[in-house]
Amino acid sequence: MTTADDPQQYIDEMARKRGYVLDYHKVMARHDFAVLQAANGLVGAAYLDQRxxxxxxxxxxxxxxxxxxxxxxxxxxxxxxxxxxxxxxxxxxxxxxxxxxxxxxxxxxxxxxxxxxxxxxxxxxxxxxxxxxxxxxxx
The missing domain is CATH 1.20.1290.10 (AhpD-like)
Structure with a gap:
């Protein structure tokens, strides 16, 4: 996942990598970007990253x-x-x-x-x- 500091770029990258974004992702990007990034890091490791x-x-x-x-x-x-x-x-x-x-x-x-x-x-x-x-x- 990108390390973009821009919430819009981050959401765009989430959509590209996941194939979807949920409503809570969109709201968190605007209101608590740091927590979204932390939560998304866990999802990346467990779900998105090829293992x-x-x-x-x-x-x-x-x-x-x-x-x-x-x-x-x-x-x-x-x-x-x-x-x-x-x-x-x-x-x-x-x-x-x-x-x-x-x-x-x-x-x-x-x-x-x-x-x-x-x-x-x-x-x-x-x-x-x-x-x-x-x-x-x-x-």
Whole structure:
């Protein structure tokens, strides 16, 4: 990451390197640039810098960890978009999100799933009208 002293240049470089910037990055650049730089240094070391894991693997891990932590849908979506840009398929991303089910539960999964659904434009099947008629309603 650049060591630019200019907050605008720093945000521009973040966008180039990450493929996204979050709203809090933009506000911190203006109001507490030093803390943004410190926090971004940690992100660079753990996530952006090339080490043993490639960027695709890290992106999938990030999507799952954000899902498990119940991050905002927009935050999860920013990483889904980066994953797609890296060549990760929608199915691979969905399978990664599904890993959250056994450990974090349905509620956490649904947040990640909804983020994925919106980004990739996935739709579902509607039950036939007959499915609602004449049944006992019990599963």
């Amino acid at each position: 043993a894991l490639d960027r695709k693997t890290k992106e999938l891990i990030f999507i799952v960890s954000l899902t498990v932590m119940r991050a905002s849908k927009g935050h999860i979506q920013s990483h889904i978009r980066v994953a797609l840009d890296l060549g990760i398929t929608p199915q691979e991303i969905l399978e990664a999100i599904e890993i959250s089910l056994p450990e974090a539960g349905v509620v956490a999964f649904q947040t990640g799933f909804e983020a994925w659904r919106e980004v990739v434009g996935a739709d579902g099947l509607e039950p036939a009208v007959e499915a609602f008629q004449g049944g006992s309603g019990a599963a």
